[in-house]
Amino acid sequence: MPYVRVSDRGSRVDVGLDRSEVRRQMAADPVSAMATHVDCASMPVGVVVQDADGTIIWSNPAARSVLGLSLDEITGRTSSDPRWQAIRPDGSPFPGDEHPAMEALRTGRSVESVVMGVRHAIENRTRWIQVSATPVFRDGEARPGRVVATFLDVSGCRQAEDEVRQREARLNRAESVARFGHWELDLQKRTMRGSDGAGQIYGLPGNHWDLAEAQAVPLREFRPALDAALAGLVERGETYDIEFTIKRPLDGTLRHVHSTAEYDQARHVVFGVVRDITERKLAEDALTRQTAFVRAVFDADDAHMAVIDPDGTILEVNAAWRRFARANGGGDRSVCDVGANYFRQCIAGGDR
Numbered sequence: 001m002p003y004v005r006v007s008d009r010g011s012r013v014d015v016g017l018d019r020s021e022v023r024r025q026m027a028a029d030p031v032s033a034m035a036t037h038v039d040c041a042s043m044p045v046g047v048v049v050q051d052a053d054g055t056i057i058w059s060n061p062a063a064r065s066v067l068g069l070s071l072d073e074i075t076g077r078t079s080s081d082p083r084w085q086a087i088r089p090d091g092s093p094f095p096g097d098e099h100p101a102m103e104a105l106r107t108g109r110s111v112e113s114v115v116m117g118v119r120h121a122i123e124n125r126t127r128w129i130q131v132s133a134t135p136v137f138r139d140g141e142a143r144p145g146r147v148v149a150t151f152l153d154v155s156g157c158r159q160a161e162d163e164v165r166q167r168e169a170r171l172n173r174a175e176s177v178a179r180f181g182h183w184e185l186d187l188q189k190r191t192m193r194g195s196d197g198a199g200q201i202y203g204l205p206g207n208h209w210d211l212a213e214a215q216a217v218p219l220r221e222f223r224p225a226l227d228a229a230l231a232g233l234v235e236r237g238e239t240y241d242i243e244f245t246i247k248r249p250l251d252g253t254l255r256h257v258h259s260t261a262e263y264d265q266a267r268h269v270v271f272g273v274v275r276d277i278t279e280r281k282l283a284e285d286a287l288t289r290q291t292a293f294v295r296a297v298f299d300a301d302d303a304h305m306a307v308i309d310p311d312g313t314i315l316e317v318n319a320a321w322r323r324f325a326r327a328n329g330g331g332d333r334s335v336c337d338v339g340a341n342y343f344r345q346c347i348a349g350g351d352r
Contacts, residue, residue: 046129046151050101052144054079066129066153068121085119087126089158100133101149108144110134115154128158172196179276185211185261187234187268201257201276203248217246219254233263233270240270243277256281312343 046063048056056077064074077083080096088094096102100111111133117126129151135144175181175197183194190211199207202217218226222244232238240261247254261272298305299319307316317337325336335345 046153048074048101048149050079050105050147050149052105052146054096054099054102054105054147063151066120066127066151067118068123068127073121083119083121085126087117089115089117089128100131101147104133104135104147104149105144108135108137108142115158126155127153128155130154176200180273182271182273185270185272187270198274201255201274202246203250203253203255205250217249219245219247230261230270233261237263240272306342308342312341314338314340314342 046066047060048063049058050056056074059071059074064071067074069077078096079099079102084096086094086096086099094116097106099116100114104111111131114131115128116131117128119125120127131149131151133147133149136146136148137143138145172195175195179197179201181195181197181199181201183192183198185192192209192211192214194202194204194207194209196207199205202214204214204217215223215226225242226244229238229240229242233240240259240263242260243256243258245254245256255276256278257274258277259272259274261270263270298316301318302320303318304321304324305318306314306321308314314337322337336342
């Protein structure tokens, strides 16, 4: 059996051991064993062999290429060498005695798929690698005398992940500024997943919620309309466009929201967007109240008042005007009420 087994499962690298003859040969002569059991020179995966104190005693060309080191430069290095400038995915230092190879030597157990950053000696920049390490035991010994580490350059994946995170951060910021969010309802699992913006609007913790938890947020009087809108979307392809009021579990405040959605029939998923329209609704309510107040003041005056545009069209009249019109034969509202042309009526009546 081959000593190192590499399987293409995303960016994973698996290491396997033949626990009989190959293990014996590795303990006695790792270089000969590697050459015998696997064509490491042509492998796209970096492979290094380290002895019991972590010193590199063998490496393949892919390992040297990823690290930017020649055979002479890499041979004899240890995991604790500060020139690696190793870091964890969060940017914190990655001490040499905690590297996968050293952990495998210390514990006697394999270490799988650890992501770490190391300094490329030629490019002088961080390369991200995913490392697996497997200890090798000499017959009859309780502690490993060698460790084989394999690693794959995942810098491209890391860069893509960083770009995705940056895009998500920009989207979350845009949602926060614009007070909107997006959500996805899985009809089969009866679960909802929402963006940070949706969670902020609904006042729900996290980004994944049970359907019952999410449905408890709108005020009870809106539930029939919401259920009807969802059924219309899913069953009949009707437009989902609805405004309703919610009570945020986070702080108990009432918010007015507007939501639109579309249905993905193939996935049985509803994707929607929700917007906080509380300020708009409050402004509309304030305008309605103000309009009603002005109307009341306008109608309370006993003077006959009308608002007329430059062309003579009547835009508004008060109650006194209408009472006067009715008392003087002007019962036809098309003649002396809103929409009529006051100037024409004056000319027709001879009153210029």
